[in-house]
Amino acid sequence: MARRRKLGRLVVGSPEPPTRRPHWWWGLAALIVVLALVIWPPPGLRALFVPCRIVVRGCVLTDAPGIMGRLSAPGDDTYLQLWRQARSLELGEERWLQGVAVKPAWGRTAVVTVNERHPLLRVVAGVSKYWLCDDSELVAMDVENDFGGVFDSIRRLPSVNLPRDPGCGPLPQGQQLLVTGACLEEVLSGVIDVIEVEQNGELTLYDYSGFPIRLGTPENLRRKIGALEKAWRSCADDRQGLRYLDASELPVFYEKWKQPQQ
Numbered sequence: 371m372a373r374r375r376k377l378g379r380l381v382v383g384s385p386e387p388p389t390r391r392p393h394w395w396w397g398l399a400a401l402i403v404v405l406a407l408v409i410w411p412p413p414g415l416r417a418l419f420v421p422c423r424i425v426v427r428g429c430v431l432t433d434a435p436g437i438m439g440r441l442s443a444p445g446d447d448t449y450l451q452l453w454r455q456a457r458s459l460e461l462g463e464e465r466w467l468q469g470v471a472v473k474p475a476w477g478r479t480a481v482v483t484v485n486e487r488h489p490l491l492r493v494v495a496g497v498s499k500y501w502l503c504d505d506s507e508l509v510a511m512d513v514e515n516d517f518g519g520v521f522d523s524i525r526r527l528p529s530v531n532l533p534r535d536p537g538c539g540p541l542p543q544g545q546q547l548l549v550t551g552a553c554l555e556e557v558l559s560g561v562i563d564v565i566e567v568e569q570n571g572e573l574t575l576y577d578y579s580g581f582p583i584r585l586g587t588p589e590n591l592r593r594k595i596g597a598l599e600k601a602w603r604s605c606a607d608d609r610q611g612l613r614y615l616d617a618s619e620l621p622v623f624y625e626k627w628k629q630p631q632q
Contacts, residue, residue: 420478425479425481449472488504492511498535501524502544557595562577572584573586581609581612602615
């Protein structure tokens with residue numbers, strides 16, 4: 371309310387503050403214009419939204435030309451078109467490809483980042499063969515083409531034998547088996563040939579001579595395998611007379627003999 375005081379016939383008062391109009395709609399209008407230019411650039415401006423260079427990263431089991439082929443990128447797609455095509459990829463039949471992301475970078479560059487699943491262990495279930503991957507998924511092995519590179523490296527690691535064929539997809543014990551394989555590679559590299567999953571879910575290891583080591587239930591695997599190295603070496607001289615080594619109950623390791631000891 372303005373204050374007023376009278377001086378004769380004059381009325382002197384402080385003026386009302388001017389009403390400020392909101393300016394947020396200017397920002398909204400500008401954003402709409404920018405989005406419209408990005409989505410539907412006019413012919414004269416479209417070249418500004420087409421990357422001059424495309425960099426593909428993350429391809430190990432996939433290849434860059436194949437990824438670009440999947441994106442259906444003829445070479446004149448805008449950043450937004452590449453992003454849309456990456457988001458709409460159908461991955462149901464893919465063994466290794468899990469996703470593709472597209473981001474702009476400096477110098478009118480589009481960076482295509484490939485996300486793959488990676489095989490870590492070989493799995494045999496009856497007549498079926500699989501790769502156990504880092505996401506605990508079983509992926510069918512291509513027995514004619516899966517050779518060289520990472521596949522040959524995996525074949526030098528212990529393989530997993532399952533009591534039944536679960537088919538492709540998530541393996542319930544997958545994470546425990548990956549931990550077992552990693553620990554064996556660290557503690558007993560080149561010693562263990564097979565990780566056997568028994569019908570009751572317990573694990574038994576076999577070295578290359580077929581000597582069994584019982585790990586029992588897949589619990590405390592790091593501790594069991596970490597302590598196994600010493601027990602394994604301590605029974606080296608007596609191994610011919612042993613039926614198996616039982617490492618299922620920490621901290622005790624049992625030696626089961628073929629014949630009663632005198």
